[in-house]
Amino acid sequence: MSEALARLKGVSRVYQKGKERVEVLHELDLMIPNGDFLAIMGPSGSGKTTLLNLLGGLDKPTGGTVTVGGAELSSMSNNQLSKWRSTHVGFVFQFYNLLPVLTAQKNVELPLLLTNFSGKERAERAAIALDIVGLSDRAKHRPRELSGGEEQRVAIARAVVSDPTLLLCDEPTGDLDRETAEEILKLLQILNREHGKTIVMVTHDPQAAEYASRTLHVDKGKLESRAAA
Amino acid sequence: MRTLQQIFAVTWLNFLNLSHRVASSSVAVVGVAAVVLVFAAVLSMAKGFERTMTLAGSEDTAIIIRSGSTSELASGLSNExxxxxxxxxxxxxxxxxxVVSAELYVLVDIRKKSNDSEANVPFRGVGPRAFDVRDSTGLTEGRMFEPGKNELVVGRAAQSEFEGxxxxxxxxxxxxxxxxxxxxxxxxxxxxSEVWTDIRVLQGAYRRGNSFQTVRVRLDDRDSLAGLEEALKNDPRLDVDVYSERQFYxxxxxxxxxxxxxxGYPITFxxxxxxVFGxxxxxxxxxxxxxxxxxxxRALGFGPISVLVSTMIESTLLALIGGLLGGAIAFLAFNGFQVSTLSNASFSQVVFDFAVTADLxxxxxxxxLIIGLIGGFLPALRAARLPVAQALREL
Structure with missing residues (x-):
C-alpha cells in the first residue's frame, strides 16, 4: 500500500453536554493511504461524522493527533485550519450546501476566491470542474433550477475545483434516489481512479459503500475493520 | 489582498441574499431612522433659533442698555x-x-394662527431711523407709520404667525x-417677529412718560465699538452696558x-x-x-475575519440607510418649518424656522454609523466564532 495521506493516532473526542460527558470517539487509530477510497459506516451517533470533521480540520480532537499530508491539524489555530482547508481538502455534504443566490458556475468558483487566481482563471477552472462532473450546460443555472443529483454534482465540482488531495463526503447520496445515487458514486470512483483523489465517504448505505475500495465500521467511538466487497 | 477579496466576497453574498431578510433588516433600518429623525428635528430647532437670533445681530450696530440688565425689558434710560x-x-x-433709534417695547397678547392660543408679542416703539440702524431690514409692503398716529408696521414672520x-x-x-x-x-x-410703531405714540399709550429701554446706534466704523463703550462708561451721567448687536442677540x-x-441630546441618546438593540x-x-x-x-476555507467584517459591514450599511432615511425625512418635513417660541431672555415670542443643516x-x-457598529459587533463575533462542525450538522 502507498504512503499514508492521513494518520489518526489515539484520537478521542469528548463533548461536554451540561454536566454529562459524551465520548464520541475513543482512542482511535487510523491510517489512510494516498489514493484510498474509504467508506465509513456505522449507526447514527457512532462518531462517523465527527471522524470526518477531524480529518477535514473542522473539529479538533480532545486527545491524540490528526496528521493529514504532513500537517498536524490538532495543533493548528482556527485561522491556520481555514487556510489549510482551502487548499488541501474538499467537502461534499448530504444536502449539497450550495449558495442559492449564486449560479452553478459561481458556486464552483467560490473556493478559488481564496487563491490568487484572476477572475478569468477562476472562470476557466470552474468550467473545467463542471465539465468533469458533466454539467457544462448547466453553468448559468441557480441551484433551485437543478435536480438533486445535479446539485450534488455542482457540489462535487466545487469540492475538486481547487484540486485538493483529499475529498471528504458526508452521506453524499443520502438525499438522492437510487439511480442518481449510483451516478454520483460512479463519479466519485472516477475522481478516485482517474484523478487520484483520496476519498473518505461517510454513509449509511451498504450499497454506496460497495463503490469504495474498503469499508470501516465505527461503533461506539471505535473502529472495526471489514474487508471491502 | 486575499483577505480583502474574501471580505468583499462574503459581504457581497450577504447583500445578495438580503432580500430574504427584508423584515428583520428593516427593524434595524427603521430604528436608526427614528433616532436620526428625532435627533435632527430637535436640534434643528436649536439651530434655527440660534440662526434667527444671530441673523438679527450686526457688528455695525451697538445696543446701549442700562448696566446689569439681562434683557431690554429690564432696562430703562431717560431722555437725557x-x-x-x-x-x-x-x-x-x-x-x-x-443715526440712532431710541426704543421701548411692551408685550401685547395676540392670538397664534397655529393653535389659537394667546402669545406675547413684542410691540416696539421705534425712532424714524429704526430701519437705518438694522441690517437688511426694510418695508416690503405698504408704507411707514406716520409719527403721532396709531399706526403699525409688522414683521413678516409675525404677520404669518399671528392673527389680525x-x-x-x-x-x-x-x-x-x-x-x-x-x-x-x-x-x-x-x-x-415684532410689531412696531412710533416711539412717542407707544410712550403715551402705555404711560411711559419720556423713558426708553435701549438705544441702537449705527457705528461710523466697525472698530468704533470699543471707543464708544469707553466714552459712555466714563461718563458719570450714564450707567450703561454697550454691546454689538450680534453679541447681544x-x-x-x-x-x-x-x-x-x-x-435633545439625552432623548437622542x-x-x-x-x-442599538434593534x-x-x-x-x-x-x-x-x-x-x-x-x-x-468556513468549511470551504473562508476565514473568521471575513465573516466578522462582512457582518459588521452589513449592519453599518443598514444603519447608514436608516440614517439617510431619517435625515431625509427630517430635512423634508422640518427644514424651514416655521414655529414660534418664548425666548426666555426677552419673555416674548420669537418666530423662527427649523434649520436642518448639513452639520446636523x-x-x-x-x-x-456608531449604532450600526455597536449593534453589529456582537452578532459578528457570534458569526465568526460559529462552531463550523456543529453548525453543519444542525442544518
Whole structure:
C-alpha cells in the first residue's frame, strides 16, 4: 500500500453536554493511504461524522493527533485550519450546501476566491470542474433550477475545483434516489481512479459503500475493520 | 489582498441574499431612522433659533442698555441719557443727525394662527431711523407709520404667525385700536417677529412718560465699538452696558438653545440605545438565517475575519440607510418649518424656522454609523466564532 495521506493516532473526542460527558470517539487509530477510497459506516451517533470533521480540520480532537499530508491539524489555530482547508481538502455534504443566490458556475468558483487566481482563471477552472462532473450546460443555472443529483454534482465540482488531495463526503447520496445515487458514486470512483483523489465517504448505505475500495465500521467511538466487497 | 477579496466576497453574498431578510433588516433600518429623525428635528430647532437670533445681530450696530440688565425689558434710560448717547464718539452721522433709534417695547397678547392660543408679542416703539440702524431690514409692503398716529408696521414672520396683522386691518391692544399700514422684513431675523410703531405714540399709550429701554446706534466704523463703550462708561451721567448687536442677540439666544440641546441630546441618546438593540436583534437574526451559508463558507476555507467584517459591514450599511432615511425625512418635513417660541431672555415670542443643516445631518449620520457598529459587533463575533462542525450538522 502507498504512503499514508492521513494518520489518526489515539484520537478521542469528548463533548461536554451540561454536566454529562459524551465520548464520541475513543482512542482511535487510523491510517489512510494516498489514493484510498474509504467508506465509513456505522449507526447514527457512532462518531462517523465527527471522524470526518477531524480529518477535514473542522473539529479538533480532545486527545491524540490528526496528521493529514504532513500537517498536524490538532495543533493548528482556527485561522491556520481555514487556510489549510482551502487548499488541501474538499467537502461534499448530504444536502449539497450550495449558495442559492449564486449560479452553478459561481458556486464552483467560490473556493478559488481564496487563491490568487484572476477572475478569468477562476472562470476557466470552474468550467473545467463542471465539465468533469458533466454539467457544462448547466453553468448559468441557480441551484433551485437543478435536480438533486445535479446539485450534488455542482457540489462535487466545487469540492475538486481547487484540486485538493483529499475529498471528504458526508452521506453524499443520502438525499438522492437510487439511480442518481449510483451516478454520483460512479463519479466519485472516477475522481478516485482517474484523478487520484483520496476519498473518505461517510454513509449509511451498504450499497454506496460497495463503490469504495474498503469499508470501516465505527461503533461506539471505535473502529472495526471489514474487508471491502 | 486575499483577505480583502474574501471580505468583499462574503459581504457581497450577504447583500445578495438580503432580500430574504427584508423584515428583520428593516427593524434595524427603521430604528436608526427614528433616532436620526428625532435627533435632527430637535436640534434643528436649536439651530434655527440660534440662526434667527444671530441673523438679527450686526457688528455695525451697538445696543446701549442700562448696566446689569439681562434683557431690554429690564432696562430703562431717560431722555437725557439718550441725548448723551447721540452725541458720543463713534456714532454714525447723517448731516448733523445721529443715526440712532431710541426704543421701548411692551408685550401685547395676540392670538397664534397655529393653535389659537394667546402669545406675547413684542410691540416696539421705534425712532424714524429704526430701519437705518438694522441690517437688511426694510418695508416690503405698504408704507411707514406716520409719527403721532396709531399706526403699525409688522414683521413678516409675525404677520404669518399671528392673527389680525394683515395690511389695512385694525387691531386692538388694550383699549387702543391700531391700524396695520406696512409690512417689513429683516432677512429672517428676530425683528421680523415684532410689531412696531412710533416711539412717542407707544410712550403715551402705555404711560411711559419720556423713558426708553435701549438705544441702537449705527457705528461710523466697525472698530468704533470699543471707543464708544469707553466714552459712555466714563461718563458719570450714564450707567450703561454697550454691546454689538450680534453679541447681544447671541447671548439672548443662548439660554433657549441650550435648553433645547439639553433636551435633545439625552432623548437622542436614549433612543440610540433602543436602536442599538434593534440593530442587535436584526443582526442576530441575520446571522442565524445565514448560519448554513457561513458554516459552508468556513468549511470551504473562508476565514473568521471575513465573516466578522462582512457582518459588521452589513449592519453599518443598514444603519447608514436608516440614517439617510431619517435625515431625509427630517430635512423634508422640518427644514424651514416655521414655529414660534418664548425666548426666555426677552419673555416674548420669537418666530423662527427649523434649520436642518448639513452639520446636523452629518452628526446624525455619524450617530447612525456608531449604532450600526455597536449593534453589529456582537452578532459578528457570534458569526465568526460559529462552531463550523456543529453548525453543519444542525442544518
Amino acid at each position: 441719557q439718550v441725548l448723551i448717547v447721540e452725541t458720543a464718539p463713534g456714532v454714525l452721522r447723517d448731516g448733523d443727525q445721529a 396683522l394683515d395690511l389695512g386691518t385694525s387691531i386692538k391692544f388694550g383699549r387702543t385700536a391700531w391700524t396695520v399700514v406696512g409690512v417689513f422684513e429683516a432677512d429672517g431675523g428676530v425683528a421680523e 447671541s447671548s439672548q439666544a443662548q439660554g433657549t438653545s441650550t435648553f433645547i440641546r439639553v433636551l 436614549l433612543m440610540a440605545i433602543g436602536a 440593530a442587535l436583534n436584526s443582526m442576530y437574526s441575520s446571522v442565524s438565517a445565514r448560519g448554513k451559508e457561513i458554516a459552508t463558507l 445631518l452629518a452628526q446624525g449620520i455619524v450617530t447612525a
